[in-house]
Amino acid sequence: MPHQSITVAGVEVFPLCDAVGPMGASIRRPLPEMFPGGCHGGSDEWILHFHCYLLRDAAGRTVLVDTGIGPEDSPAASWAPVPGALGSELARVGVRPEEVDAVVITHLHSDHASGAVIGGVPVFANARHVFQRAEVDAAAEEVLAQVVRPLGERVQVVDGQADVLPGIRVFHTPGHTPGHQVVQVGELVLTGDVVLHPTQLADPRVTYLYDSDPELAVATRVELLERVRAARGMIATAHFAEPFTVLPPRDPGGPRVTSTVSA
């Protein structure tokens, strides 16, 4: 069953399911090694979902957030469970690639950026592609060659907070990667890989094995989740099973909801 869209602040948000499955053996680890100190509910295996999102504003303009795993020969093929299905997911919601007005790539990991350029050709031919400067500056040469340079003049580099369209804004959220960014519309934040697994909602201090700067990632995650909770907002995640998660505010006087299991 395809995920349902929601409308936030006049913008319709469509979850696009690019793939579902475990990581490949080259980088797969049991969950307690992936998220040290987290509570994983007994299962050691992580079945990831890979979500991209299409945003459509009241004027019909579209923003694609992340471009997924890409085709069979993508750089993600060494570890992603299956090739990405973004193209058919976009068709399902009635959008042709050339109709996309802007693409936001939360970060340059191969499961988020590999659907932007296929066979050396930009897929979203009429879209500007928004990156944080810190992400481009930190990118490996092969990533620049595969993703960034083929986009040519479609690349829009921003520094920190910037409006992609009126009411659709990116924020620099470093830690998972140096130039990771999230997208906010109304009280919804599309969190990319600031949050990877639900155990990090129970305790945002739980680090992730593949964060480039785990301490900075924790600081970013704590700050972002507290901000969303305070606004009674919602997050749209890349790798949870369900695309949207409502974050109730913590009651400072009441019992803290924790994932701790006492023996």
Ligand SMILES: [Zn+2]
């Ligand atoms: Zn990532």
Ligand SMILES: [Zn+2]
């Ligand atoms: Zn990811």
